[in-house]
Amino acid sequence: xxxxxxxxxxxxxxxxxxxxxxxxxxxxxxxxxxxxxxxxxxxxxxxxxxxxxxxxxxxxxxxxxxxxxxxxxxxxxxxxxxxxxxxxxxxxxxxxxxxxxxxxxxxxxxxxxxxxxxxxxxxxxxxxxxxxxxxxxxxxxxxxxxxxxxxxxxxxxxxxxxxxxxxxxxxxxxxxxxxxxxxxxxxxxxxxxxxxxxxxxxxxxxxxxx
Amino acid sequence: xxxxxxxxxxxxxxxxxxxxxxxxxxxxxxxxxxxxxxxxxxxxxxxxxxxxxxxxxxxxxxxxxxxxxxxxxxxxxxxxxxxxxxxxxxxxxxxxxxxxxxxxxxxxxxxxxxxxxxxxxxxxxxxxxxxxxxxxxxxxxxxxxxxxxxxxxxxxxxxxxxxxxxxxxxxxxxxxxxxxxxxxxxxxxxxxxxxxxxxxxxxxxxxxxxxxxxxxxxxxxxxxxxxxxxxxxxxxxxxxxxxxxxxxxxxxxxxxxxxxxxxxxxxxxxxxxxxxxxxxxxxxxxxxx
Numbered sequence: 001x002x003x004x005x006x007x008x009x010x011x012x013x014x015x016x017x018x019x020x021x022x023x024x025x026x027x028x029x030x031x032x033x034x035x036x037x038x039x040x041x042x043x044x045x046x047x048x049x050x051x052x053x054x055x056x057x058x059x060x061x062x063x064x065x066x067x068x069x070x071x072x073x074x075x076x077x078x079x080x081x082x083x084x085x086x087x088x089x090x091x092x093x094x095x096x097x098x099x100x101x102x103x104x105x106x107x108x109x110x111x112x113x114x115x116x117x118x119x120x121x122x123x124x125x126x127x128x129x130x131x132x133x134x135x136x137x138x139x140x141x142x143x144x145x146x147x148x149x150x151x152x153x154x155x156x157x158x159x160x161x162x163x164x165x166x167x168x169x170x171x172x173x174x175x176x177x178x179x180x181x182x183x184x185x186x187x188x189x190x191x192x193x194x195x196x197x198x199x200x201x202x203x204x205x206x207x208x209x210x
Numbered sequence: 211x212x213x214x215x216x217x218x219x220x221x222x223x224x225x226x227x228x229x230x231x232x233x234x235x236x237x238x239x240x241x242x243x244x245x246x247x248x249x250x251x252x253x254x255x256x257x258x259x260x261x262x263x264x265x266x267x268x269x270x271x272x273x274x275x276x277x278x279x280x281x282x283x284x285x286x287x288x289x290x291x292x293x294x295x296x297x298x299x300x301x302x303x304x305x306x307x308x309x310x311x312x313x314x315x316x317x318x319x320x321x322x323x324x325x326x327x328x329x330x331x332x333x334x335x336x337x338x339x340x341x342x343x344x345x346x347x348x349x350x351x352x353x354x355x356x357x358x359x360x361x362x363x364x365x366x367x368x369x370x371x372x373x374x375x376x377x378x379x380x381x382x383x384x385x386x387x388x389x390x391x392x393x394x395x396x397x398x399x400x401x402x403x404x405x406x407x408x409x410x411x412x413x414x415x416x417x418x419x420x421x422x423x424x425x426x427x428x429x430x431x432x433x434x435x436x437x438x439x440x441x442x443x444x445x446x447x448x449x450x451x452x453x454x455x456x457x458x459x460x461x462x463x464x465x466x467x468x469x470x471x472x473x474x475x476x477x478x479x480x481x482x483x484x485x486x487x488x489x490x491x492x493x494x495x496x497x498x499x
């Protein structure tokens with residue numbers, strides 16, 4: 001056995017984590033507050049829609065995904081005080097007014113014939129935006145100082161990818177005609193236009209400045 | 211999407227048919243009719259508990275499983291609406307809504323399990339009609355009343371139903387059924403406890419609101435004791451699962467109240483059935499004169 005008293009490097013040769021990150025504590029907390037607000041709006045909408053969709057498989061998927069996004073909101077809620085925000089409600093906010101309008105437009109469809117619109121808003125617009133914002137955060141933040149956020153981001157991203165795949169496959173199975181494809185595209189375009197104005201889940205600069 | 215969704219708008223595919231609770235109880239295929247003689251008219255027995263030895267056991271269990279299936283759909287819908295209908299913080303605590311979202315996932319799994327169990331038992335989706343009274347209990351404008359009506363009264367009933375079905379699976383040697391009921395029972399105990407905990411927490415300093423919630427729970431309990439389908443008596447198809455109810459946060463006194471309400475409903479039903487039989491006997495007698 002190796003001599004236990006022999007000095008070893010604090011970072012193993014295979015541990016390539018680096019200290020610098022692109023967010024300070026304040027910016028990280030602001031983004032986490034935006035994530036929490038949006039995850040909350042999403043889980044509430046998914047829960048509300050369960051009663052409005054006639055398709056049994058969609059009903060069950062929405063119920064399952066509702067919890068996943070609630071859990072994400074809870075993770076962010078718990079992270080905020082660790083980022084010096086002792087009143088998590090203060091930062092639990094939309095990035096801007098356009099984001100509020102986006103959620104209003106996304107949650108507007110209610111009729112049982114509008115399952116395609118409901119799913120397009122979530123799985124073709126919002127969740128891809130979540131994946132983008134979370135990936136940017138994961139790749140940009142300090143691997144050492146912000147490790148707790150990274151851990152949550154990795155768990156959450158795994159859910160987002162799985163839910164996106166579920167939702168996209170359901171959509172592909174629901175869209176059977178060119179007219180339905182046009183409906184999906186029109187609704188996506190309408191929501192994307194608002195999302196572009198919002199700049200993403202964390203507002204302008206969600207994915208940095210190019 | 212509106213806040214507060216009317217029960218008549220619940221979305222279903224073409225296989226489903228909605229009926230009232232009275233229609234449901236009158237369905238001769240259901241195991242829940244205490245006035246139907248399980249062993250035939252000439253061999254009336256006092257033991258009506260749903261067991262494999264009943265002549266109508268197969269059909270009864272299938273009907274009950276379908277009832278569980280549609281009940282799980284409505285429980286999923288109700289929990290989902292509680293996530294949506296109330297503003298976080300001002301109308302419902304964040305943590306309560308997280309619990310409701312968790313319940314959505316659990317109920318979605320229960321729907322999945324029920325579909326597979328129904329298939330296993332040889333029935334199809336829509337073979338029996340659906341009454342939507344469970345969702346109606348989830349339509350209150352006060353989240354505490356929803357928790358009292360759904361989590362404590364209806365999920366409490368689910369504890370009784372799953373315990374009976376688990377025993378049915380055990381007696382029938384159906385490990386598949388017993389296994390699934392055991393898992394669903396664990397979730398239901400969690401949901402009832404959720405309801406008990408939130409009811410106490412939110413109404414801690416509001417005795418009037420607590421009183422209203424408990425009254426609403428009693429109304430729902432009584433409604434679901436309709437016809438004495440659930441009680442301590444062997445004359446009821448479904449037993450009262452006292453031990454699991456205690457685990458779920460019911461006090462001894464609360465369990466006694468439910469037991470009393472259930473027995474009362476059973477006795478009322480027996481009197482009604484007796485009156486119908488007597489009237490029929492008299493009618494037959496006068497026809498033969």
